[in-house]
Amino acid sequence: MEQMKRSSNCGALTKADAGKTVTLNGWVNRKRDHGGISFVNLRDRYGTTQVVVDADAQEALKAVVAELKNEYVIAVEGTVRARPDTMVNPDMATGTIEVVANRVEILTRCELLPFQIDDETDAKEELRLKYRYLDLRSGGMQRRIKLRNDVTFAIREWMQGEGFYEIETPTFIKSTPEGARDYLVPSRLYPGKFYALPQSPQLYKQILMVSGFDKYFQIARCYRDEDARGDRQPEFTQLDIEMSFVGRDDVLSMIEKLFGYVFRKTMNVQLPPTFKRLSYDQALELYGTDKPDLRFGMQLQDFSPWVEGSGFQAFKDALTNGEAERQASLAKGVQSQGGGVKALVVPGKADYSRKQIDELEAAARIYRAKGMAWMKVNAAGGLEGGASKFFADNAAAVITGLGAKPGDLILMVADAKRRIANIALGAVRSKLGKDLGLYDPANHAKDSAARFEFAWIVDFPMFEFNEEENKWDTAHHMFTWPQEQYQATMETDPGSVKGDLYDLVLNGFELASGSIRIHDPELQKRVFRIVGFDPVEAEKKFGFLTEAFKYGAPPHGGIAPGLDRLVMLMAGETSIKEVIAFPKNSFAVSPMDECPNEVEQKQLDELHLSIRYPDK
Secondary structure, three states: OHHHOOOOOOOOOOHHHOOOEEEEEEEEEEEEEEOOEEEEEEEEOOEEEEEEEOOOOOHHHHHHHHHOOOOOEEEEEEEEEEOOHHHOOOOOOOOOEEEEEEEEEEEEOOOOOOOOOOOOOOOOHHHHHHOHHHHOOOHHHHHHHHHHHHHHHHHHHHHHHOOOEEOOOOOOEOOOOOOOEOEEEEOOOOOOOEEEEOOOOHHHHHHHHHOOOOEEEEEEEEEOEOOOOOOOOOEEEEEEEEEEOOOHHHHHHHHHHHHHHHHHHHHOOOOOOOOEEEEHHHHHHHHOOOOOOOOOOOOOEEOHHHOOOOOOHHHHHHHHHHHHHHHHHHHOOOOOOOOEEEEEEEOOOOOOOHHHHHHHHHHHHHOOOOOOEEEEEOOOOOEEOOOHHHHHHHHHHHHHHHOOOOOOEEEEEEEOOHHHHHHHHHHHHHHHHHHOOOOOHHHHOOOHHHHOOEEEEEOOEOEEEEOOOOEEEEOOOOOEOEOHHHHHHOOOOHHHOEEOEEEEEEOOEEEEEEEEEOOOHHHHHHHHHHOOOOHHHHHHHHHHHHHHHOOOOOOEEEEEEEHHHHHHHHOOOOOHHHHOOOOOOOOOOEOOOOEOOOOOHHHHHHOOOOOOOOOO
C-alpha cells in the first residue's frame, strides 16, 4: 500500500495539475466501457474524479479494470489530462480534467450490494439503517454529515469568541424527575443503586453558575427513555447554554447573533438580526400551536361575533357551555378561557371536494374537535354549501369580517374549550400548508433566508391544572423563574402566572427551549409547594441544588437548542435520522448492530440483577 498511497484526493485536481503524475485511492462509483476505452468514476469523501483507461493501454491493466465493479476499493496511478472543452463536465468539481491510468490495483472487493449507492437512495429506511455504513457513502449523507460538522465547529468558534467556556458535565448522574423516564445504569459496586443518564445537564449547568463560571456551553449528549413514536431518538444532542446576571432579552439576543453567524458561515444565508416574537397566547390564538410555521399566512380568526345572530345551535352551545365551564372553574380558583368558535380562510380553494374537506375534518378530530363546519364564497360574493344557510342573513358581514374573497373556502371549529378549537383548527392549517405546498422552498427561490422563519414564543403559563389529579403542575419544569408581577399572587392564582420561559421555533418545529431560572431558595420552595411536591422528596431529589443556592447564587438563565433538529432543518430534511450518523429506528432499535441486545448471565450476576419478563 505504501507504493500506491494517494498523492491527491478525488475532489482536488484541476486544469492546473495537467501533466502531473498522481495516485488516487477511493471507491468505484461507476464504470463505463466505450469501444475499447474504459471510464471509471472514482469517489472518496472529497469528490469524484474520472479515470480513463485508453484503448492502447497494456493488456494487464485492461484485465484489472475489466474486473472492477461498483464499490470496489482501488488505487490508481496515472497522469492528469485536461479534457477538451466539449467534454468538460460542469456538474463535477474535477470536471475539467481526467486521469489517464497507467496502473490500477484492487485493494478490496465488494459483494453484491443490498441497494444501489447513489446521491440519494429510494431504499427503505430499515434497509438503510441495517447497512448504515453503505448508506453513509451516499452523496446526500456525506453532505449532511459534513454540514453537521461545519455547524458544530461554527458554534464552538462563535461561543469561544464570546467568552463562553465549554465545560463537560457528568454522564452518570442522580435520577431526578424531569418529565421523561431516565435510562438507568446499575452500579456493580453498590448493589441496588443506580446511576441515570442525563435527560439534560439542567441542574449541573445551574450549579456551574453558582460556581462563578458566568458563561457555559456544551455540545451535550442527552438520553430519554420515551415510548417509541415519530421521529424521536433515545439519545440526542443539544447545544446547552447557561449565563449569569442576564434577563430574557440577553439570552434571546445571544441566540440571534449565534444563529446569524452559523447560517452565514455554513450556508452563506443572511438571517434577520432579530427574530419575530409571539406570546404563547398569541401563537395559540393565531396559529393553534405554540410552534407555528410562519412560512405561510392563513391565521386563525375569531368567528364568535357572527354566532349569536345565526341559527347554528352547535356554535351557540359551544359558547354557552364554555361560559358555564369558565364560571365553574373560577369558583374553584382556576382560570379558564371559556368556549370558542374559530375560522380559517383558505384562499382560492372553494373548489375543494367534500372528500377533501372530510380529510381536513379528520385532522381536526385527532385533536378532540367534535366536527368541522365549512362554507364557500361563491363568484357572486355570497356564501354557499355546508353551514352557509345558517349565516345567509349576515353573509356580507361574515365575508367582510373574515377578509374572504370569491373562490375562498371557510373552515370553522367550535368547542366549549377554546383551546381545543384553536389546536384542532391549527392542525388543519398545518395540513393545508403541507398539502398545498405553501412552504415549498421553491416558493422562496429568490430569498434563501425566507426558507427559515424563526419566531420566539414567550410568556408561557407557569402552571397548568391537572384535572385528573385535581392539582397544579408546572407547565415546563420547576426551576423556572415566575415573572415578577405574578410572584405576590402565585399561591392564590397559579393559573394566571406567566413564567420567564421562551421557545425558539423554526419552520413549525420547536428548536430550542429555555428560561430564566429560580436562584432564590425560598421562591423555589414556594413553587414546590404549589405543585404539591413533598418537601422531603424535594430534598431527596434536588437537595444538592437547593443547598448550592444557599451560598450566593447569581441570577441566571439559559437555553438548549437541539443540534439534530437544527441541522435537519438547515439541510431541508424532515427526519433527524438524515443528519445522525448512526440513529435508531422508530422503535429505538439499531438494525445494524441489533442493539439493544441480551447480555450474558455472568454480567447480570456481577450487577446483582435478575430479569423479570412481562406476562405474554
